[in-house]
Amino acid sequence: MLRRLGRLIGKGHAENRPTPPRPPKPRPVFDASIVRMEFMLGLRQRGISDQKVLHAMDDVPRANFVDQDHADDAYADRALPIACGQTISQPYVVAYMTEQLGVKPEHRVLEVGSGSGYQAAILSRLAREVVGIERYRTLVEAARQRLAALGYDNVEIVAGDGFAGVPERAPFDRIMVTAAAEEVPQALVDQLAEGGVMVLPLGPHAGPQRIVRLTKTEDGLKRDNLIAVRFVPLLPGQAREL
Numbered sequence: 001m002l003r004r005l006g007r008l009i010g011k012g013h014a015e016n017r018p019t020p021p022r023p024p025k026p027r028p029v030f031d032a033s034i035v036r037m038e039f040m041l042g043l044r045q046r047g048i049s050d051q052k053v054l055h056a057m058d059d060v061p062r063a064n065f066v067d068q069d070h071a072d073d074a075y076a077d078r079a080l081p082i083a084c085g086q087t088i089s090q091p092y093v094v095a096y097m098t099e100q101l102g103v104k105p106e107h108r109v110l111e112v113g114s115g116s117g118y119q120a121a122i123l124s125r126l127a128r129e130v131v132g133i134e135r136y137r138t139l140v141e142a143a144r145q146r147l148a149a150l151g152y153d154n155v156e157i158v159a160g161d162g163f164a165g166v167p168e169r170a171p172f173d174r175i176m177v178t179a180a181a182e183e184v185p186q187a188l189v190d191q192l193a194e195g196g197v198m199v200l201p202l203g204p205h206a207g208p209q210r211i212v213r214l215t216k217t218e219d220g221l222k223r224d225n226l227i228a229v230r231f232v233p234l235l236p237g238q239a240r241e242l
C-alpha cells in the first residue's frame with residue numbers, strides 16, 4: 001500500500017516537473033537599431049565603399065530631417081516629400097554623390113539646393129566648412145534649426161538663388177548641386193577653385209538626367225557622366241513666397 005502510494009506520489013512528482021521554458025517572444029516589428037543597420041547594409045550592398053562616407057551616413061540621423069508624417073520611412077532607401085513641394089533625396093544617391101565628390105577634411109564645400117539640410121549635414125561631417133544655399137526661406141529656417149540642434153557648427157545655410165552661387169564665400173574646393181540643371185551654371189564654375197570638383201544632376205526637367213562630375217583643370221572642364229537619376233528642377237531666382 002505504502003509502496004503503491006510512494007509510486008503514485010513519485011509519479012505525481014514526475015508529472016509536476018517544471019514546464020520547459022517558453023520560446024522567446026517574437027521581436028517587435030520596429031527596432032530602431034535594426035532599421036539603422038539595414039540602412040547601412042543597403043548602402044554597402046549598392047556599392048558605397050568609402051569608409052568616411054559610410055561613417056557620415058551612419059552618424060547623421062536622417063529621421064531628424066524628414067517630416068513627422070514620414071518618420072517611419074526615414075531609413076527606407078527612397079526620396080521623401082518635404083515642405084514647399086520639394087524632396088529629401090534618396091539615401092543611396094546622397095551617399096553616391098558624396099562619394100563622387102571626393103571631399104577632404106580641409107575642403108570648403110558649397111551645396112546648392114539644401115532642402116531639408118540632410119545632404120549639407122553629411123558634407124559637414126567630411127569637410128572643414130559647408131555653405132548651403134536654398135531658395136525657400138521656410139526650408140532654410142527648418143534646416144538651420146535641425147543642424148543647430150545636432151550641434152553641426154561648421155555648416156551654414158543661406159537663402160538665395162543657387163544659379164548665382166555664393167560669390168562672397170568663393171572659391172570652393174567642392175560644389176554639389178542637388179536639383180537638376182539643364183546646363184552647367186557658369187557662376188558655379190567660376191566659384192570653383194582650380195583643381196576643384198563639382199557634382200550635379202544634369203538634364204531636362206522631365207528627365208532623362210544624369211549625375212555629372214566636372215573637374216576644373218588648366219585646360220578647361222573635364223567631364224565624367226555617371227548614373228541616371230531623377231531630381232526636382234533647379235529653378236531660377238529665390239522663391240517669392242514661403
Ligand code: SAH
Pocket residue numbers: 086087088089112113114115116117118119120133134135136139160161162163178179232233234235236237
Ligand atoms: N539636398 C536636399 C534635397 C534637395 S531637393 C536635402 O538633402 O534635403 C532640391 C532643392 O533645391 C529644393 O529644396 C529646391 O527648393 C532647391 N532649389 C531649386 N532651385 C534652386 C535655386 N535656384 N537656388 C537654390 N535652391 C534651389
